Every structure is written in structure tokens, then in C-alpha cells.
Amino acid sequence: MKINRRQALGLSAGAAVFAAAGFRAAPAVADAAATEVAIKEFTGGIIPAEAGKLTLKTPEIAENGNTVPVSVSVESAMSGDDMVESIAILAEGNPNPGVVVFSFTPMSGAAAATTRMRLAKTQNVIAIAKMADGTFYMDKKEVKVTIGGCGG
Amino acid sequence: MATPRPRVKVPKTAAAGEVITIKTLISHDMESGQRKDSEGNTIPRKIINKFTCDFNGQTVFSCDIDPAISANPYFEFNAKVAESGTFKFTWVDDDGSVYEAEEKIEVK
Amino acid sequence: MRRGAWEGLPVRGKFAAIGAGVLVASALAFSAVQAEPVDETLSIDGVEMTTRAKAQEGLPFDEVLSGWLFREAETRQLEADSFENPGMLYVERGEEIWNTVEGPAGQSCASCHGDAAESMAGIAAHYPKWDADSQRPINIELRIDKCRVEHMGLEPYKFDSDDQKALTTYIKHQSLGEPVNLDLAEGDMQSWWERGKERYYLRTGQLNFACASCHEANSGQYIRADHLSQGQANGFPTYRLKQADMVSLHNRLRGCIRDTRAETPAAFSDELMALEVYLTWRGTGLSVETPAVRQ
DSSP: OOOOHHHHHHSOHHHHHHHHHOSOSSOSSOOHHHHHHHHHHHHTSOOOOOOTTEEEEOOSEESOTTSEEEEEEEOOOOBTTBOEEEEEEEETTSSSSEEEEEEEOGGGSSEEEEEEEOOSSSEEEEEEEEETTSOEEEEEEEEEEOOBTTTO | OOSOOEEEEOOSEEOTTOEEEEEEEEOOOOBOSOOBOTTSOBOOOBOEEEEEEEETTEEEEEEEEOTTBOSSOEEEEEEEOSSOEEEEEEEEETTSOEEEEEEEEEEO | OOOOSSSOOOOOGGGTTSOHHHHHHHHTOEEEEEOOOOOOOOEETTEEOOOEEEOOTTOSSSEEEOGGGGSOHHHHHHHHOTTTOTHHHHHHHHHHHHTSOBTTTTBOHHHHHOOHHHHTTTGGGGOSEEETTTTEEEOHHHHHHHHHHHHSOOOOOOTTOHHHHHHHHHHHHTTBTOBOOOOTTSTTHHHHHHHHHHHHTOOBTTTTBOHHHHHTTSTTEEEBTEEOOOOOSTTOSEEETTTTEEEOHHHHHHHHHHHTTOOOOOTTOHHHHHHHHHHHHHTTTSBBOSSEEEO
């Protein structure tokens, strides 16, 4: 099948990798589309517009992509109407975007959590908070993942 | 590692209604399912996919976990307790194994 | 022990695909960017570690520095918190092994050595030591093997087995904070020190690097994005974020040598034991940090 240059450039990154590499178990990297799907799955269809009360904390440069600390928190009384139901963390450039979903209850006291994740390469880490009243917040931070030493 | 070993840090005492910090760690390779062995075969995924913290039988906090969580998974979170009791921590493995830990707290 | 840089050295499988040109290019890629090791103190559970010490006489610089000082803030914090340090999971596993009866003699480490916190306190700071029986230096891993074979009726551990790493980490952890100090007057330690020194400064491999090329001549510079430390031994076995696992000293020595594209000597070979003696001596005065956390 003849592809002209314009068509070739129009191929999405994922498809090009597939074509070039022959059969593979999975595409090497999730594309932006897969991340958008993951966001919408969590929010029920919308892309949240702003970070609002959500704070996402990541290092600017990860010492090693295998273990990258990440913290999320939402300013919330965690009682009555002001409740955070859950916070999802996604990694845009990983083979699969999902990292973790934290679920909170009134007994949590605060809507905050910290963990350590794997990042395959420099990419955006995305956090989405789901409030009990149906509001969503989203924050995004870029984390540089470096290759160390003589091959790591 | 041998059997996954949990480590939890819970304050021994707290005031009623105080928001405390809990830290948890468990030894586990968190095999992502992305790696290949020396013959090129994909090493099957085997991770802890769920973590739950209960207090006196009620859920405080939980995580649904994907392979992007690092080996020896670490979770730090908060809890607000009104009375003395026992925290129970549960980690669930892909293979169905369940690992548990418990810590008591005295609420004054 | 001389090796020509280009004489058909075996290149490990996965590196074979990398063109020699790329290797040479990366050899020249020491960044001109210098970064100071941080000016901070490491306290673990309220005990201050010695991370800077006066260099031993004969070394061409004034101060020896712990690798901790060269790491990012998050990595440093992981080591400073004995709860969060993932290496402590291995200390716990090591304690379990210490107390477990194994082998036909029906002994555990505890059977002879009792409470490790007492019997092993401070000793790792003085290893490697001279072993008269084998007429060579002995490190903690080999000392454990000696006990297994002579007193427990067991085989030596397979190199880098999970149990070997956990038990070594546990024993060395009983010397946390203790300053490294070897006795070079024992047996033939001095001549092994000489051999180790020669190896430290010997250029080998396709990249023609010596340990000193990175860790002495370029300590503080960046190799790609890695902040080069002095390559001290005081934190081993170390929890490396890259492997998310404990890494033993001989594993790291073999890794570094592999990265220069040289043949890797066997773990606990004469070559690496001599290097361990010299390398440990270079860090005299620094606290044992096992389990250290590094990248």
C-alpha cells in the first residue's frame, strides 16, 4: 500500500510503532488518546478544567524512574457536604496510564495520600479529584525522568 | 523476597477527633507484566492490586493499584478516630493471597 | 593484568547492538556541569551519621564524602527515615533468617551468636578482615558462608541470593553509624590493599575507564544525568531505586566494570576482594549506612 509523505506523518505515534515493530504484545507507550479515555472513565465523560483545591506534588527531576514519590491532597473538611470521594493518578507516558485510585471516607480525616510510582520516561503526571457533590478537579505536573550513568 | 512482610506506623495514642498520619510499606516485587526474561518471554504480571485500611471494622481508606506503583509499595494517608481501637491493614495479591497487619491505638 | 582497550573483548549480549561510536561518544559525555554535594547532615532515628571525613593520607584530595550527599532530596529523605527506607524490609527479613534454624546441625545464627544487636554491634565497620584459614581477606558475605559450611552443615549461599543479601544487610546494619576502620596490619592485608589500589587506577574495557576515571577524577560531575559520587563502599548492601531491591557491593563492582565494557570478574574473586579492601579503606571515617538508599 502506497502511503504518501503527508499520510505517513499523519499516522498516530502508536500505530507507527506497531507497524515498524511488527507484532508486539502492547504498544510501547500509551498515547494521549488512551490517557484521555482513562480520564473520562474516571469522570464520567468530562475533562476537568482546573486544579481548584487539588494539589499534586511530584519531584521536578526523578532520581530514578523506577521509584518516583508522588503526593496528592485536596483542601476539604471531609465531613458533611465537603467530601472527597477519590483521587486518581495517571501517567501519560507509561505503557498504561493508570497508576492508582485512592478512595476516602469520612474517617480519613483529610483527603491526602502519598505513594511511589514508576515512570517509563519524562512525562506528565495527572491527578483527578472526585468530590462527593460531583465536582472534579484536575492537576498536571511534568516529571523529568533521566537515564543515569553509563546505561543506568 | 520470601513472604511479603508488611510494616505499618501508627501513633500509639491520639486525641479524639485528631487527624493522624499512617504510613505503610510491604515487601513485594510488583511484577508489572511489562518485563521480558532472558529468552524474550513476558514475565507475567503479579502485583498487589488492592490495599485497605479499616478501623474497628469500618473502612478508613483504600487504594486500587495498577502496575505503575513501585516495588515494595508505600502508602501514606490520614485517619480521624473518635475512640480507641484497632486498625487493620489488608493487601490483596493478584494471585488471591491476602497479607494483613494490625495496630492498636489509644484515644484519649 | 593489563588489557588492551580494543582487543576483541567479549561484549555482553544487550550491548552488542550499540555501535562503538555511541560508546565513545558517551565516554566523552561527562558534563561540564558541576554540582556540589549538598551541605546537609544525615540523621537516622536521631543518630547523626558521619558523611564527611578527612581523607586518608596518600589520597589526592582532602575529604571523603558519603554517596548520600550526591543524591536528590527525595532519595536522601528515604534513607533518613528508618520507617520509610525500603532497605529496612530486608533488615527485618535478615533478622528472621538470623533466628531460623537451618541445616543438619540444627543451628541458627542465634544459636551461637545470640542477639545480633549485641554480638554484631560495630563489627561490620572493620570488614573486610584477614582470614588466616583461607589466607585472603574475608567480607561479611564470605564470613556468613564460612559459618554455614563449618558450623551449620550447609552449602555457601548462591551469590546475591535474596537470603544472602538480607542477612548481610541485617548484620551490617548492626554497625549503623560506626566509622569504617580496617586493620591493614593483619596478615597480608597490606599486599591485598596494594593490589586493590592498582586495580582502582587500572583502565580497562572498551571505554578504557578506571574506577578513578569517574569516582576520583570526575566525582561531582554528571555522567549523563547521574550525579557522580566518590563511589564509597560504606552503604552496601544498598537499596537501589533502579532495581527497587538490595544491591550487594560485588554486584555493583561487576556492574560498574561491565559498564566500561570489560570482562566482569567473578564475585569474591581475588581481583574483587583486593578492590573491596582498597575501596573500603578509601572511605575510612565515614559511617556505615547499611542499608543506604541510592539511585
